[in-house]
Amino acid sequence: MLFIVNSFPPRVGGIERHISDLADEVIRQGHRVTVITLAELAEHGIENGISVHRMRRHFPIASVMSFPAFGTSRRLVRLFRQAGVTAVSTHTRFFPMSWVGLRVGRGLNVPVIHTEHGSDFVRGVSPVIAIASRAVDITLGRRTLRGATRVLGVSEQVVAFVERLAGVKAELFYNAITLDDRPAPPAEVTPTRRFVFVGRLVPGKGWDRLLDACALLAASGDARPFTVDILGDGADMPAVKRRITELGLTQIARTHGYVNAGEVRDFLTGAILVNPTTLAEGFQTTLLEALAGGCQIVTFDVPGAAKLFAEGAPVRIVRTRAAQDLADAMLAALQYPAAAYPASLLGQWSWPQRAAQYLSLVESASTRSPRA
Template sequence: MSDAALPDRRVPSSGTPRLRIALVTNTYPPRMGGLELHIANLAHNLSDLGHRIWVLTIASEPSKRMDGDIRVRTERSYLPIADVISFPAIGTTSAIARFLREHSIDVVSTHTRFFPMSFVGLRAAHAARVPVIHTEHGSGFVATPSAPIAVGSRVVDLSMGRYVLRHADRVLAVSPQAAAFAQRLGARHADVFYNAITPSQHTGPIEDRPAHLVFVGRMVAGKGWETFLDAVAALRSRGIAATGEMIGDGAQLGAAHERCEALGLSEVVDVRGRVPQGEVRSALRGSTLVNPTTLSEGFQTTLLEAISEQGRVVTFDVPGAQLLRDQGAPITVCPSKTTDSLVAGLTEALSTPLPQASTDLIQEWTWPVRARQYESIALEVISRYAQQ
């Protein structure tokens, strides 16, 4: 049986046509990060609304599998660069265009302008006369200490990335900063489509432990893992009994272990590496998320996950942080991106912990709400495309 013939298991929302949606992306779980979580949650929540979803992606090993009700087709990737970007095989555009026609796809969803599969997906979709919704996740050019990667990524942004943003039928962006960047780079217009999270699965009382500090992110330059450790050391030198844990893998994980030991924090900070998503939520529960990134981030879902788990956040100024604070979330935004500013923000946050977030605030930032918004956008895009 082909995947086109697989039975539908969901009932579409009342009065809404059942859509056939293909998400074309460079990366998808089991690879894990903010982008992968966004795409997977979007796929599953659209499926929950009754739509049929395919994910077309690339990885080191090709496969065809089911991820719940999501049909995932993985082709082989080539020429990996810095464990971030890789390329599909020659002929992938034609193969995807043929797939879209054979499966009567209604709309294609692409993500992040500099990934080759966004360019390939858009070209294939238009060859098959299918509209494209592109979601931009970055709020600026790639921030990296590597000059070759910085130059190369900017060249990609100003060529392939600009093409994607100019030719997509609708451009969404996960924050106002990402929308402004997309428009500077070439999008005619970009609508804000905020990131979201799955609702907390925890029931029962939560231990309030604001002095337990949590870092979540890849152990790479710019994410701020060194700043996190330096801040914990500074707090403890001032007599503040802070503890911590660091969650995430990456090329500098070994260096994180070494710095933790050098600062005398091995007994109070657990450098855990990569853990399942459920354990990330458990770590954030009642804790304080520390977010000292200096990269060009999109809207980081860890901010939402922390407040959803009745925790608090101390962060550098990143997309979404001030918005959430203005809505009443317990977020402290540091005035500058320095260790001293972070230590000052943490000292304030720990001396007078902010009230935990309300259930109503959190509900508006969950995927069931966001998927219905995407459904409405998709229906509008399909209708307008048919009238052209």
């Protein structure tokens, strides 16, 4: 498998984690993986059994987007022509490396499996960036989706967006988490007084609505005592700290900055995850991590939430974006916790199962060259 992607760990993000976990599990199941990605410095090494080629990035935009050098596709085709590549894996329609992946797949005459992670056009950005990103979507993004041999979507909403944008019928390929030897969540729910927020501190992630809801709960007195831990970092961190002070929540709300995956799991264990994002999310693995940790979940209507609720997960979906409605749902989770998610169902959200599905899709993909 040749993964051609814009970014890869140690860069932190949901897409990077998806790619890394999928690649790790594909190797565990007996296959070889090479990752081609962009970084500040060019280097090559073996990381957890994965051959990682980092090429110098160019023209970075807001630490989100960057571009490969001209001629990258031709160089990669020459480099891997005799390497026994059987498929190319690309991720997210608007990343330049997805466009490179299409051309490499064509040059090597192997299928390109594209996984889409976005459920709508980019939201929560400036008008200029919104217009520019939409222009990219309806040109190069559309071409990526139409040119891939198979397109996968990480949620029902993503699948619907792919069809709306490009007229392509994508296949469901849900996100997953690594369970390893993690203990099963407790069968009985223990009432908790801890709320947890996990995510980048940027516009649209909902930290402001969370704090407003916490202020309402604190003022009413019905929820006291409670705490809220804010996990994550980003450009809005100063604004978060100011808002905590302005709302009089300094004894309740704590910011922790970036925390690693293990620390996130520790914070989530037995807590109430509050997920008030309004961004065009794909399928947040935080929801799955919360279930594995025996959490209650209070969330806006994000991809995956309805699916988990239908399976009996302790999910409360807030249909509006009003702080009062969010506060009401948080109070209900405190006072009337729902039954825990059945441990027997967690396995279906694990990477061994998801990687086996992915490899099956690769195996059955046509070996025709993807349309360029």
